[in-house]
Amino acid sequence: MKRRNFVKKTILSSMATVIGADIVFGALMPEGYQPLALQDPDPYKMFNKDKGMEVLNDKPWNIEAKAHLLDDKITPNKYMFIRNNGLIPSNIDSTNWTLTIDGESVKHQKKYSLAELKSKFPQYTYQLTLECGGNGRSEFDPPAKGNQWTVGAVSCAQWTGVRLRDVLEDAGIKNDAVYIGYHAADMHLSKDPNKEPISRGVPMAKALQEETLLAFKMNGEDIPLVHGYPLRLVAGGWPASVSGKWVNRISIRNKVHDGTKMTGTAYRLPCEPVAPGENVKDEDMCIIESMPVKSLITYPKSGAMIDRGQQLKIRGHAWAGELEVAIMEYSIDFGATWKACPIEKPVNPLAWQHFSAEIDFQKKGYYEVWARATDIQGVSQPMVLPGWNPKGYLNNACHRIAVKVK
Numbered sequence: 001m002k003r004r005n006f007v008k009k010t011i012l013s014s015m016a017t018v019i020g021a022d023i024v025f026g027a028l029m030p031e032g033y034q035p036l037a038l039q040d041p042d043p044y045k046m047f048n049k050d051k052g053m054e055v056l057n058d059k060p061w062n063i064e065a066k067a068h069l070l071d072d073k074i075t076p077n078k079y080m081f082i083r084n085n086g087l088i089p090s091n092i093d094s095t096n097w098t099l100t101i102d103g104e105s106v107k108h109q110k111k112y113s114l115a116e117l118k119s120k121f122p123q124y125t126y127q128l129t130l131e132c133g134g135n136g137r138s139e140f141d142p143p144a145k146g147n148q149w150t151v152g153a154v155s156c157a158q159w160t161g162v163r164l165r166d167v168l169e170d171a172g173i174k175n176d177a178v179y180i181g182y183h184a185a186d187m188h189l190s191k192d193p194n195k196e197p198i199s200r201g202v203p204m205a206k207a208l209q210e211e212t213l214l215a216f217k218m219n220g221e222d223i224p225l226v227h228g229y230p231l232r233l234v235a236g237g238w239p240a241s242v243s244g245k246w247v248n249r250i251s252i253r254n255k256v257h258d259g260t261k262m263t264g265t266a267y268r269l270p271c272e273p274v275a276p277g278e279n280v281k282d283e284d285m286c287i288i289e290s291m292p293v294k295s296l297i298t299y300p301k302s303g304a305m306i307d308r309g310q311q312l313k314i315r316g317h318a319w320a321g322e323l324e325v326a327i328m329e330y331s332i333d334f335g336a337t338w339k340a341c342p343i344e345k346p347v348n349p350l351a352w353q354h355f356s357a358e359i360d361f362q363k364k365g366y367y368e369v370w371a372r373a374t375d376i377q378g379v380s381q382p383m384v385l386p387g388w389n390p391k392g393y394l395n396n397a398c399h400r401i402a403v404k405v406k
Contacts, residue, residue: 013090047226050078056147060084060189060197061226065152067399068301070317073354074127075155077224083132083153084226085261086197089185089246094230099167099214103181103251107172114230117214121162121170126211127351128236129156129319130243133267133288136395139385142277144392151296151399156317156352159234161215164250165208173204173252180207181257182233182244199259200242200267201251202235206289211236211350214247236350237321239267239288239393256287269389276388290321293381294396295328295355295373302401312359312369312403318343319352320375327374328355332367335383335398343373367403 016022023035043063044051052069056062063082070079094114102109112120132153134146147153168180181201188195206212213234216223223229228245235242241261251257261267268285295318306312318325328343341357361367374380385397 016090047082048077048224049080049082053079053081054150054152056149060086061088062147064149065155066301067151067296067298067401069298070152070154070296071298071315073156073317074219075157076219077157077227080155080157080227081132081153082226083147083240084186084197085241086186086188087191088226089187092185092225092230092246097230098248099231100249101167101171101252102249104254105174105177105252106168107174110171112167114216117162117167117231118216121166123160123162124211124213125158125160125217126213126236126348127156127158127346128211128213128234129154129291129350129352130234130236130240131155131291131294131319133239133241133291133393134391136397137392139395139397140388140392141385142388144390146392153240154294154296154319156319158219159213159215159232160217160220161213161232161234163210164212164214164233165210167214168207168250168252171252174254176254177204177252178255179203179253179257181251181253181259181262182247183249183251183259184244185246185248196260198241198244198261199257200244200262201253201257201259202238202242203289206235206238206242209235211348237290237319239291241267262287265391267393268391269393273387274389278390280390288393290323291319292386292394292396293320293323293325293373293375293379294318295325295371295381296399297369297371297401300401300403303404304401305404305406306361308361308364308405310405312361313356314359314369314371314401315354315356316371316399317352317354318371318373320373320379322350323375323377325353325373326376326378327380328353329372329374330357330359331370331372332359332361334368335370335372338372361403361405364405367405368400369403370398370400372398 135153138148271286297316329338343355
């Protein structure tokens, strides 16, 4: 009975957070009933998102941007994609929020308040690229299950916080440490408090990287609730699923973390290439780490029309996981030839880079502008879909926009 009451109170609290007011007679609602205010929620108002964003799922909420909405060098909240695995936590009290550091490989289990994290450790600000591992999944054939992201599950906001390394070292790291795993306050879709929606992690080298943060600000303000308030792990350049939201515990592990969505096929690729549609055993899947080289044309919007003799100005961003982009090119003849265009250096490691070009068209008619990035190791984006994989991860095919010259 106590557990049932706890679950009901948690559900009511979550509903009240979304509605924006207490449900006065909530205790009297019939079991399983959904208030009218939640039957047709407005995600754009709830999450302060632009109405040009695309809702892919509401159980849980998953929302992506369109390419042309991502034109800002620093992604504002209104254009940031949302990728959730569970229910957004409610009734968060940041004054009593704590972060626990534990695990088999911690020397001293420690607990920190948010105020202690902010006062005890130096604060850093980095612009960091976060991209969903399934960004581009909609292009895979045979189709892969999951949210059918197109190109907009990527962002590069400015994050402020303390280095995870400093906190882990303060607690003490044993010599046998190989991985960290995060745990958070969101609730499983089943509303079972004993189940975690997601609990992923990274190897110690990534956890101790200069730019891996326990962040409490995004673009100079408190992180919006849907993006992890009051505390979020941010590990740029890797699948955004490792950047856990609402983090309240981090475990230092003496083995690869085995939390929810760390095992099986979740965020993994076949260790060796496979034929489209082929079944792959779990033991033949390898964990995704650094994201592949990729680029996005953010201006103009696909379908642009210009007059003959008029130059088309394009711009966009490119990124390459842990690496930098060395070369940026565009093509107007379906990849038969390529022309180089300038690309800026990143403002800091793991931030996306910006490119621009002015394009001439000799004849009137239909064209496509393709963008291709090459990283510092000489690896380029494929012109079309890369090798198929069962979960539809890591599609880094060249982005294209349509243009008509009249």
